[in-house]
Amino acid sequence: MRINSIYLLRSIVSLCLLLALALVLPAQSITTTTAQTSDETARCLTCHAPRQIKLVETWETSSHAKNGVGCYECHKADPKDTAAKNGHFSFSVQLPVSPRTCAECHPAQYESFAQSRHAEAFETIRNVPLRTQSPALFEQSCAICHGNDLRMQRGKALDNTWPNHGIGRINTDGSRGNCAACHGHHDDSMARARSPETCGKCHHGDVGPAYEAWKASRHGNDWHITAAAVDLNKSDFKPVNEDLKRPDCFVCHLAPSTGIASATHNPGERLSWHLATIHSEHREDWGDKRLAMQQSCRNCHASTQIDMFYRRFDASVLEFNRLASEAASLAGDSKKRTKIKAAAMKGKIGAAMLSPLHVRDAAETLIDETQSEK
Ligand code: HEC
Ligand code: HEC
Numbered sequence: 001m002r003i004n005s006i007y008l009l010r011s012i013v014s015l016c017l018l019l020a021l022a023l024v025l026p027a028q029s030i031t032t033t034t035a036q037t038s039d040e041t042a043r044c045l046t047c048h049a050p051r052q053i054k055l056v057e058t059w060e061t062s063s064h065a066k067n068g069v070g071c072y073e074c075h076k077a078d079p080k081d082t083a084a085k086n087g088h089f090s091f092s093v094q095l096p097v098s099p100r101t102c103a104e105c106h107p108a109q110y111e112s113f114a115q116s117r118h119a120e121a122f123e124t125i126r127n128v129p130l131r132t133q134s135p136a137l138f139e140q141s142c143a144i145c146h147g148n149d150l151r152m153q154r155g156k157a158l159d160n161t162w163p164n165h166g167i168g169r170i171n172t173d174g175s176r177g178n179c180a181a182c183h184g185h186h187d188d189s190m191a192r193a194r195s196p197e198t199c200g201k202c203h204h205g206d207v208g209p210a211y212e213a214w215k216a217s218r219h220g221n222d223w224h225i226t227a228a229a230v231d232l233n234k235s236d237f238k239p240v241n242e243d244l245k246r247p248d249c250f251v252c253h254l255a256p257s258t259g260i261a262s263a264t265h266n267p268g269e270r271l272s273w274h275l276a277t278i279h280s281e282h283r284e285d286w287g288d289k290r291l292a293m294q295q296s297c298r299n300c301h302a303s304t305q306i307d308m309f310y311r312r313f314d315a316s317v318l319e320f321n322r323l324a325s326e327a328a329s330l331a332g333d334s335k336k337r338t339k340i341k342a343a344a345m346k347g348k349i350g351a352a353m354l355s356p357l358h359v360r361d362a363a364e365t366l367i368d369e370t371q372s373e374k
């Protein structure tokens, strides 16, 4: 009898210990966070730190965590928004983070990004047939790069529109675009934003082989060798002051340079042509935009190299316009036109980003198309 009650007492004690341990463990994982947090974020962490372990670890090493920007600051919601989960342990939270939330602290980047074609990338394809014919396949393909029209009800996604991190997403607050298309969800590492692979995840293949063309050029071919010696994580990276001897995408398209070109989140500010089409036209104010791009080239090259590059690039664009227009006028069906458009883009993007083989392949394809129809 006695032995039995001791046994019972022991089991009760160890049960209590286990319970106390279970309560203390998640609390310990909060106290081990080095991040300064708001009271709201500290409460998010009590539940989320032991659940989304790697997600929270990623955030903990970010400059956001070091500056007191936590779960609540990015995921708080307006209770009236269709993305809001209301009554989430007395908070209103939302899963998608709109660029307007980032804009509360980064207004300049938001303003610049909002002017760009990146922010329009869903609008330009809103009416493609695939979206009405096979919406699920649209969400699984075009929308992953271009973005979609995100629709939610009480924080739950409708019509397979989530997850989506495309660059031109229409958010439930009506804003356009998505900063997380290039910046990580919880990792705000600048080295990642500045890497060519970040742009290359969308800019590759027959939608416009900018990544492959750059990689095959004298700029991209051994970029990683000089890049390895540079701190790409640094804030305030001015390429002209750094030891980076060959450029990748952000150096030419976004970064500040010598002279007039300040940093931008709108790559269109430096482009003189519309290249993603069969027949390219100049952009509005194209002379000024070209001058802005040439400021980046001047970090490394003398005027003759730059002027001669543009003279030959212009001649190549006009020549591809001629070849592609002729092939398109003879093309019997839309499948042929798609092939011709892809070849025209490949050739012109190849010429812009200095890949000799892209130019050769495109020229051969267009000449073959014309001859086979004649
Ligand atoms: C008492 C525990 C608790 C607290 C406090 C809490 N959450 Fe949650 N939260 C959860 C649980 C559990 C889920 C469901 C997780 C799952 O499905 O894996 C969840 C889900 C979420 C989701 C949706 C995830 C999804 O995939 O649908 C978001 C966003 C979220 N929480 C953010 C927050 C934020 C921000 C805070 C602080 C303001 C917070 N939570 C506070 C427990 C909590
Ligand atoms: C700097 C802003 C920022 C902070 C801070 C932040 N998030 Fe996020 N979070 C995002 C973005 C952006 C996404 C991607 C959503 C999108 O595309 O709109 C995301 C996605 C998520 C998701 C869904 C993705 C998945 O893999 O399940 C969860 C859950 C989440 N966050 C939880 C948290 C928690 C918990 C914290 C605090 C440790 C946190 N977030 C802190 C910006 C942030």
Ligand code: HEC
Pocket: 063, 064, 067, 069, 073, 074, 097, 101, 102, 103, 104, 105, 106, 179, 180, 183, 188, 189, 190, 233, 234, 235, 236
């Ligand atoms: C509540 C304010 C706040 C919000 C919301 C916020 N940030 Fe930040 N962000 C900061 C602070 C503070 C820093 C660190 C200081 C700095 O470097 O400017 C920072 C740093 C960054 C950096 C790194 C800058 C560098 O030079 O290392 C990036 C990139 C960034 N934020 C992007 C975003 C994105 C994208 C979002 C939305 C998903 C976002 N931020 C939301 C305040 C915020």
Ligand code: HEC
Pocket: 124, 125, 128, 130, 141, 142, 143, 144, 145, 146, 201, 202, 203, 204, 207, 208, 210, 275, 276, 349
């Ligand atoms: C891998 C990412 C990716 C996918 C998937 C994708 N695109 Fe694109 N698309 C791009 C990129 C990048 C550009 C910009 C090309 C350029 O300017 O060099 C582009 C450009 C376009 C353009 C030309 C935009 C303009 O300025 O007129 C159209 C139209 C287009 N895509 C339609 C579609 C459709 C429709 C789908 C799905 C069937 C699709 N794309 C799938 C990445 C993608």
Ligand code: HEC
Pocket: 099, 102, 103, 106, 109, 110, 113, 114, 118, 167, 178, 179, 180, 181, 182, 183, 190, 193, 194, 236, 237, 250, 254, 255, 256, 263, 264, 265
């Ligand atoms: C097309 C990819 C891309 C998108 C989309 C994007 N960024 Fe950036 N962002 C970058 C790159 C690349 C850099 C580094 C630029 C540099 O070094 O000059 C950067 C730099 C930053 C910085 C560091 C300060 C600076 O300007 O150098 C902040 C903050 C930032 N972005 C916020 C945002 C916000 C907020 C959004 C959404 C409104 C956004 N970004 C969308 C690529 C992007």
Ligand code: HEC
Pocket: 196, 199, 200, 203, 208, 210, 211, 212, 214, 215, 219, 247, 248, 249, 250, 251, 252, 253, 270, 271, 272, 273, 274, 275, 276, 290, 293, 349, 352, 353
């Ligand atoms: C040496 C500078 C340089 C580098 C590095 C570079 N680009 Fe370019 N890019 C250009 C120039 C120059 C043009 C054509 C500009 C014009 O139209 O005047 C261009 C055009 C483009 C276009 C075509 C836009 C349109 O009209 O449709 C895209 C897309 C593009 N670049 C993306 C990238 C990506 C992605 C990378 C990295 C993988 C990259 N670029 C690297 C200089 C560069």
Ligand code: HEC
Pocket: 116, 117, 118, 120, 121, 122, 124, 144, 145, 146, 165, 166, 167, 181, 182, 193, 198, 199, 200, 201, 202, 203, 249, 250, 253, 267, 268, 269, 271
């Ligand atoms: C998530 C996919 C995605 C990522 C990541 C991305 N882009 Fe784009 N980009 C697009 C799409 C889609 C378009 C075509 C938008 C349209 O015309 O509708 C585009 C267009 C462009 C253009 C032509 C802009 C114009 O005004 O016509 C340039 C240049 C460009 N991107 C450069 C970059 C660079 C540089 C990076 C990396 C810092 C990058 N992009 C990252 C999807 C992406």
Ligand code: HEC
Pocket: 218, 219, 244, 245, 246, 247, 251, 252, 293, 294, 296, 297, 298, 299, 300, 301, 305, 306, 309, 310, 354
């Ligand atoms: C960060 C420095 C840097 C920037 C910025 C830069 N380049 Fe270059 N460029 C180089 C280097 C280095 C080489 C290769 C020299 C070698 O191979 O020794 C090169 C090579 C070239 C070549 C020769 C390509 C070949 O195949 O022979 C041309 C043309 C060129 N660059 C044009 C440009 C233009 C136009 C711009 C601006 C849109 C630009 N570069 C921006 C560093 C740069």
